[in-house]
Amino acid sequence: MVAQEDPIIPLPIKAIQDTIRAPILTENPNRPPIPVDTLVQDTTVENSGTLLDKIVYKAKDYVRLSQKENKIYLYDEAEIYYQDVELKAGIIILDYVTNEVYAGRIKDSTGTYTQLPYFKQGEQVVIPDSIRFNFDTEKALIWNSRTEQQAGAGAIGSDAMKVLAEITKKENDSVYFLKNGKITTSKDTLDPDYYIRIxxxxxxxxxxxxxxxxxxxxxxxxxxxxxxxxxxxxxxxxTGGLIFPTFTQDPNRGFAVQNGGYYFPISDYVDLSVLGDYFTNGSYGFRTQTTYAKRYKFRGTVNFRYENQIFSQKGFDDYRRTTLYNLQISHSQDTKSNPNSRFSASVNLGSSQYFTNSFNQINVQNTQNNNLSSSVSYSRTFPEYPSVNVSMTATHNQNTRTRQVTLTLPTVQASMERIFPFAKRDGIKKGILQNVNFQYNLRAENRIQTNDSIFPSLQMFDDARVGARHSIPLNTNFKVAKYFSVSVGGNYEDVWSFETFRRGVVEGDETNREVVLDTISGFDRYNRYGLNASIGTTLYGTFNFGDDKKLQAIRHVVRPQIGWGYTPSFEQFYDTYTDNDGDQVLYSPFEGTLNGAPSLNKANSLSFSVQNIIEAKVKDKDSTALEPKKITLLNNLSFSTAYNFEADSLKLAPIGFTGGTRILNEKMNINFSGTLDPYTVDNNGRRVNTFNVANGGSLLRFTRGSLNLSYSLNSDIFNKSKPKDEAEDASDEYRAASGGSTDDLFGFGLDNSRRTSQPDPDDDGEVAPYANKLPWDLNMRFALGYNNSNRQNQVNTASLMFSGNVTLTPKWDVRVSSGYDFVGKGFAQTQLGFTRNLKSFNLRFNWVPFGQNERWDFFIGISSSILSDLKWEQNSQRFIR
Incomplete structure (x- = not known):
């Protein structure tokens, strides 16, 4: 009888119970034995076709061995594991002679393909429609593959690169060849809203x-x-790479290429970005941005910006050339790196007109900044008793309007901890003697005042002022009659100067003689001292209305205080000269020095102050609350004045008052202050030693006042089911993401490098209009200033600032920022803007419709940072007048 199929090759194996695994684990006996080599295996040697490890496989429905075909069939939730290869699919066919495997999908009862293959080798994952893989050569053919690449250390989810291809040939574990592929960062890989076809x-x-x-x-x-x-x-x-530029047009300088450059990842701790701008009229600029960080040690940034601006053309009357620069440094030290030593820096200096005239200034808020300030400091604490803290600080303050610059290079400060000489260090201090304490403070300074036309240069050091001040305060405190707190003390200061000034009259013609000022170099000093004392207490008054009332109680807290201060006259540090009229003029050689001259007038005064706090206890609207609700009606109302016994006139100082409260569920802050003067003024507006009431006026004359109101609310406030603090946090987080202050009252950023928020990885992309809610937030601030010092009865400031955000749909956001000056009768800087989330894209438009900073900015681009250079943006430049 002749067999109807090819004979089966007998396998030289012993009979074992599991006949299925035998072909997989047994080598072909006809193959020569593999020689044993003690050397390291060369991976370039041709593969012998022998499996080097066990193959583990399983399936939910069935596992079938076909000795006729030399194949194993796995069906439904099939899985195979071999070394670092993991394969899952609806159906898997393994040829154990050629060591090839095929995996594909299966159809369910509705005819839909399910259980797509999942192929993983090492860290690489591919999800195709089907795959053919050889375990020996590790080559594969993949149909309709889908893989995800984490391009960058922080790329996850929608910020990762998705690679799709109709046919993929896997050459080895590190090289693939694609045909008819797609590259995208869209979440939906089956139907992406955009892709790059290759x-x-x-x-x-x-x-x-x-x-x-x-x-x-x-x-x-x-x-x-x-x-x-x-x-x-x-x-x-x-990784390093090019930064794609933006193409713009400027009405003053022509066409431009802006914000293009290169990124240098110098090391794991430092990177550098170099960006540049070029205009067709010859203007150019460049910027360097450096970020550095070392975990648990420090972190910081260094940004330098330079611009060479050209207006008009050479030969024209209006031709001019200006240079602008700005340097920003930020350095912070981790507190855990050294608890006794700390270095920090915050630097912002440069040309006064940089923020107002820069052709690449993209943060509108900085145009409203009238002050540049810097501080670089190093401090060290010596913890041994008595501990001493020493710091050295260099500061810079620059007014961009007046162009005045003030520097301290440097300021040295030292302070010793407070010492109680009559008490144990660890014991409780009681009584006058045990509470006696003193400490030592030093402040030495080298101050320079100049303007930005000679800053920075050696010329600015010509008018430097150098001095030091030593102070030793001595104090004690105790109780009197159990309820009164008494404090008594004094202060001694020793002031050093390294130059003084002598005044005199130049000899010569009496009609032409003039007072001259001579600078005397060398060390000189003076001392001053004073005494002080104060007594105060706290009074409580509660008015109960009954627990069944809506207003159950009101509590009034009063803190009165009386103080005394005495300072003698220091005429020993004064000198005289004779003026042209023959009169003796008194002056101090220390006038004009860093710390000034000691006082020539004796002071012996009493000060009075009283602080008021009013709180209420009301019935809670929540019927489940066990305790009544406490609210603050007036969180502060303070009055203060003083009486100088040594003054020859105007002994009573004006009465100053400050106050504040919160209303409308603590959403509106109200702060006010003012001055009440008991004396009248003459026709020239000078205070005279006559009480205002004696001159036919009121008891006190209201001379100055200010009022500030701020109001912040959002739609979540009216959502009773949402916690109050959660609503506030959501609003603040949105405003902080705009690139400006948390309330956007002074404008929001137009930073071209800033992207709008990344799409939510859990967002399904569906956009539905709001049914009964429209998320929004509103911030308002009103400031009012009043001056009546000379009976002018004038409102000198009155302005309203406001900003708001409205989320029209889950994908549309609209915001506005503006203000109005009621005294100047004009609008403040006004901005309008909207953003649109287009799944993988973001669309943004910002507009400053009028004013000095009039401009607009449009951007549409991919939200993923991987392909952020795929964008289109257009903006206008501010017209420099």
């Missing part, structure tokens, strides 16, 4: 994609954006 490409996972002809598709519609070849870096971590 015809042929070489794909090195985790490193790069090199493609031929590539062009961009939007919703499966090709766009004119195409390149003959393309390179997509996929390296993990930071």
């Amino acid at each position: 015809r042929k490409a070489k794909f090195v996972p985790g490193k790069k994609i090199i493609a031929g002809l590539s062009n961009m598709y939007l919703v499966d519609v090709p766009t004119p954006l195409a390149l003959p070849f393309a390179y997509f870096p996929l390296s993990q971590g930071r």
Whole structure:
């Protein structure tokens, strides 16, 4: 009888119970034995076709061995594991002679393909429709593959690169060849809203994609954006590369290429970005941005900006050339790195007109900044008793309007902890003697006042002022009659100066003689001292109305205080000279020095102050609350004045008052202050020693006042089911993301490098209009100033600032920022803007419709940082008048 099929090759194995695994684990006896080599195996040697490890497999439905076909069939939730290869699919067919495996989908009862293959080798994952893989050569053919590349250390979810291809050939574990592929960062890989189509490409996972002809598709519609070849870096971590520029047009300088440059990842701790601008009229600028950080040690940034601006053309009358620069440094030290030593820096200096005239100033808020300040400080604490803290600080303050610059290079301060000589260090201090304490403070300073025309240069050091001040305060405190707190003390100061000034009259013609000022170099000093004392207490008054009332009680807290201060006259540090009229003029050689001259007038005065706090206890609207609700009706109302016994007139000082409260569920803050003067003024507006009531006026004359109101609310306040603090946090977080202050009252950023918020990875992309809610927030601030010092009865300031945000739909945000000056009768800087979340894209438009900073900014681009250079943006430049 002749068999109807080929004979089965007998396998030289012993009979064992599991006959299925035998072909997988047994080698072919006809193959020569593998020689044993003690040397390291050369991976370039041709593969012998022998499996080097066990293959583990399983399936939910069945596992079938076909000795006729030399294959194993796995069906339904099939899985195979071999070394670092993991394969899952609906159906898997394994050829144990050629060591090849095929995996594919299966159909469910409705005819839909399910259980797509999942292929993982090492860290690389591919999800295709089907795959053919050889365990020996590790080559594969993959149909309709989908893989995700984490391009960058922080790329996750929607910020990762998705690579799709109709046919993929796996050459080895590090090289793939793609045909008819797509590259996108869209969450929906089956139907992406955009992709870059590539015809042929070489794909090195985790490193790069090199493609031929590539062009961009939007919703499966090709766009004119195409390149003959393309390179997509996929390296993990930071890599250097070009920063794509923006093409703009300026009415003063012509066409421009802006914000283009290169990024240098210098090391794991430092990076550098170099950006530049160039205009067709010859203007140019460049910026360097450096970020450095070391965990648990320090972090900081260094930004330098320079611009060479050219207006008009050479030969014209209006031609001019200006240079602007700005330097910003920020350095902070981790407190855990050294608890006894700390270095910090915050520097912002440069040309006074940089923020107002820069052709690349993209943060509108900085145009409203009238002050640049810097501080670089180092401090060290010596913890041994008595502990001493020493600090050295260099400061800079620059008024961009007046162009005045004040520097301290440096300021040295030292302070010793408070010492109680009559008490144990660890014991409780009681009584007058045990509470006696003193300490020592030093402040030495080198102060320079100049203007930005000679800053920085050696010329600015010509008028430097150098001095030091030593102070030793001595105090004690105790109780009197159990309820009165008494404090008694004194202060001694020793002031050093390294130059003084002598005044005199130049000899010569009596009609032409003048007072001259001579600078005397050398060390000189004076001392001053004074005594002080104060007594105060706290009074409480409660008015109960009954627990059944809505207003159950009111509590009034009063803190009165009386103080005394005495300072003698220091005429021993004064001198005289004879003026042209023959009169003796008194002056101090220390006038004009860093710390000034000691007082010539004796002071012996009493000060009075009283602080009031009014609180209420009301019935809570929540019926489940066990305790009544406490609210503050007046969180502060203070009055203060003084009486000088040594003054020859105007002994009573004006009465100053300050106050504040919160209303409308603590959403509106109200703060006010003012001055009440008991004396009248003459026709020239000078205070005279006559009480105002004696001159036919009121008891006190209201001379100055200010009122500030701020109101912040959002739609979540009216949502009773949402916690109050959660609503506030959401609003603040949104405003902080705009690139400005948390309330946007002075404008929001127009930073071209800033993207709107990334899409939510859990967002399904569905956009539905709001049914009964429209999220919004509103911030308002009103300031009022009043002056009546000379009976002018004038409101000198009155302005209203406001900003708001409205989320029209889950994808549309609109915001506005503006204000109005009621005295100047004009609008403050006004901004309008909106953003649109287009799934993988972001669209943004900001507009300053009028004013000195009039401009607009439009941007649409991919939200993912991987392909952020795929964008289109257009903006106008501020017209420099």
